[in-house]
Amino acid sequence: MTRYIVLSLSLGILCGYWKIIPSFLLQHFHHLVDVALFVLVLGVGMELAANKKAFLEVKAWGWRILFLPFSGMIGSLGVSFLAAFFLPISWPETMAVASGFGWYSLSGALLDHLAGPHLGATAFLANLLRELLAFLSVGTVFRYFGSWATVALGGATTMDTTLGPIVQASTGRLSALALLSGVIHSLFVPVLLPFWVRFL
Amino acid sequence: MVLIVIALFLGFLLGTIKYVPRKIVNLRNALINGGVLLLVFGMGINIGANSQITxxxxxxxxxxxxxxxxxxxxxxxxxxxxxxxxxxxxxxxxxx
Structure with a gap:
């Protein structure tokens, strides 16, 4: 699967760069993404129905599952802060980019609007790479670092795009945790990101 | 967001109703993988066509x-x- 992901991504980059796809088709491109997402989540829904492990997992943790997204967000922002020490980028900029939590379309567009195209493009690429990283390493992370790390890795993307791979890797066990964590991460993106911009 | 909730509910329904052929339910991994590949392809186009990035x-x-x-x-x-x-x-x- 990893091989196919890399292949599909490369193909997409080349198609985009060489403008192989005519612009009138590109205009309706977001429909394709919507369809992909729909198909993916449809599969996840079936998986949810197929086994009851997800409900047992939620029951086992109880109220504690709320701490999963918050510990993930704090860890994410805390470690990203270190980048300001060795990259030519200020700390509010690193925090703003990291506050995308993988939601590249929103964080890219927001920062493009609030802080200019340069930081916008950085946020877009950084968060896209985070989502890609999650796609590629979900299986390995689950095996060696356990449930919570796997869910937190995907940040805001675990409620839709990376939900499928997480469900597959955990054979359905983590679907509810991933959905919840992804939703909470996503809610904080439009709140946290503009907050850091004020310190720029 | 609405789309996701509908898809999740529909998938759950398909998986729960007994009259839906097993063949369809067994396709779920293929659906997930196909969706992921299509999404990643879209991510690629987003990078390649973004002149700010290239x-x-x-x-x-x-x-x-x-x-x-x-x-x-x-x-x-x-x-x-x-x-x-x-x-x-x-x-x-x-x-x-």
Whole structure:
């Protein structure tokens, strides 16, 4: 699967760069993404129905599952802060980019609007790479670092795009945790990101 | 968001109703993988067609990669430690 992901991504980059796809088709491109997402989540829904492990997992943790997204967000922002020490980028900029939590379309567009195209493009690429990283390493992370790390890795993307791979890797066990964590991460993106911009 | 909820509900329904042929339900992994590949293809087009990125790749490529790595690792670390803490606390609780 990893091989196919890399292949599909490369193909997409080349198609985009060489403008192989005519612009009138590109205009309706977001429909394709919507369809992909729909198909993916449809599969996840079936998986949810197929086994009851997800409900047992939620029951086992109880109220504690709320701490999963918050510990993930704090860890994410805390470690990203270190980048300001060795990259030519200020700390509010690193925090703003990291506050995308993988939601590249929103964080890219927001920062493009609030802080200019340069930081916008950085946020877009950084968060896209985070989502890609999650796609590629979900299986390995689950095996060696356990449930919570796997869910937190995907940040805001675990409620839709990376939900499928997480469900597959955990054979359905983590679907509810991933959905919840992804939703909470996503809610904080439009709140946290503009907050850091004020310190720029 | 609405789309996701509908898809999730529909999938759950398909998986629950007994009259839906097993063949369809057994397709679920193929659906997930197909969706992922299509999404990644879309991500590729987004990168390739974004002139801000392709023109400034040298300047922003490296820092974007570092930021992606740090934020992923940080999220993992935070949640990992939190899970460990709860596991320990719950174990002690059950031993009392």
């Amino acid at each position: 023109r400034n790749l040298k300047a922003i490529g490296f820092r974007a990669l570092v930021l992606a790595l740090l934020s992923s690792l940080g999220g993992m670390l935070g949640a990992f430690l939190m899970e460990r803490y709860f596991q320990k606390a719950m174990k002690e609780e059950s031993q009392k």
